[in-house]
Amino acid sequence: MSEKRRVLVYDDRASLIAGIADRFVGVMTEVLAARDEASIVLTGGTVGIAVLAALGSPERVSLVDWERVHLWWGDERWLPAGDAERNDEQAREAFLDRIGCPPANIHRFPSSDGPLDLDAAARAYSDELARASGDGERHPAFDLVFLGVGPDAHIASLFPGREEIREREATVIPVRNSPKPPPERLSLTLPVINSADRVWLCLSGTDKATALGLALAGANVSEVPAAGAEGRLRTVFLVDSTAAADVPQDLLTDGGVA
Numbered sequence: 001m002s003e004k005r006r007v008l009v010y011d012d013r014a015s016l017i018a019g020i021a022d023r024f025v026g027v028m029t030e031v032l033a034a035r036d037e038a039s040i041v042l043t044g045g046t047v048g049i050a051v052l053a054a055l056g057s058p059e060r061v062s063l064v065d066w067e068r069v070h071l072w073w074g075d076e077r078w079l080p081a082g083d084a085e086r087n088d089e090q091a092r093e094a095f096l097d098r099i100g101c102p103p104a105n106i107h108r109f110p111s112s113d114g115p116l117d118l119d120a121a122a123r124a125y126s127d128e129l130a131r132a133s134g135d136g137e138r139h140p141a142f143d144l145v146f147l148g149v150g151p152d153a154h155i156a157s158l159f160p161g162r163e164e165i166r167e168r169e170a171t172v173i174p175v176r177n178s179p180k181p182p183p184e185r186l187s188l189t190l191p192v193i194n195s196a197d198r199v200w201l202c203l204s205g206t207d208k209a210t211a212l213g214l215a216l217a218g219a220n221v222s223e224v225p226a227a228g229a230e231g232r233l234r235t236v237f238l239v240d241s242t243a244a245a246d247v248p249q250d251l252l253t254d255g256g257v258a
């Protein structure tokens with residue numbers, strides 16, 4: 001396993017969630033010691049949201065200087081603002097209301113009940129990313145992108161066998177007829193995800209074992225989107241032992257720098 005890519009295996013889901021949260025606190029301490037602000041991309045999904053809840057827990061909520069953090073999303077479900085199924089709403093319930101991150105630093109995707117249609121919403125988020133870059137780039141320099149991984153190895157709303165995973169020009173795209181409900185979504189594209197210093201893929205459960213095994217074996221990205229996730233400095237698969245069941249022992253590492 002290269003220093004750039006690691007697989008960290010935790011005994012069970014609870015220790016995985018806690019381990020991801022604790023490692024994230026460590027990374028943020030390092031990043032915010034070196035720079036004024038950090039930019040993080042959050043994910044939806046049960047593992048991603050559980051990690052946010054752990055970060056918002058009484059024992060961790062004060063460990064990150066959230067006032068210096070910008071939060072973005074890797075994807076969003078095309079639903080009305082405040083809908084319980086929106087990734088940003090689940091993040092709000094999990095931790096946003098407790099961490100004291102300035103509202104201007106919380107960069108939600110547009111919602112379906114707003115003035116924009118799906119295509120215009122993608123353009124609007126793309127424009128917001130560019131504005132936030134501050135130096136004429138197309139998006140901020142992301143310190144870390146969280147990704148959940150579907151049983152089909154999708155990441156964000158980039159699904160296998162679909163054109164969106166192959167998009168290399170746009171930074172944000174609309175997704176229609178999504179295999180995972182709801183059918184309409186918005187997603188960052190793979191080049192934007194991979195522009196981050198760190199990409200963390202978080203997997204729990206036996207239904208993720210095949211996706212993890214294929215991703216680590218270097219399967220074709222169009223068919224196994226998780227195989228295409230690669231941070232500039234680090235790519236870390238943070239998994240529990242059930243998700244790791246199909247992974248050859250030589251691809252597993254314990255501990256190490258995430």
Ligand SMILES: O=C(O)[C@H](O)[C@@H](O)[C@H](O)[C@H](O)COP(=O)(O)O
Pocket residue numbers: 043044045046047048075076077087147148149150151154155156157180
């Ligand atoms: O909008 C979403 O649903 C997520 O962004 C999606 O990419 C999710 O992270 C994966 O489907 C894994 O979800 P689980 O962690 O619940 O398996």
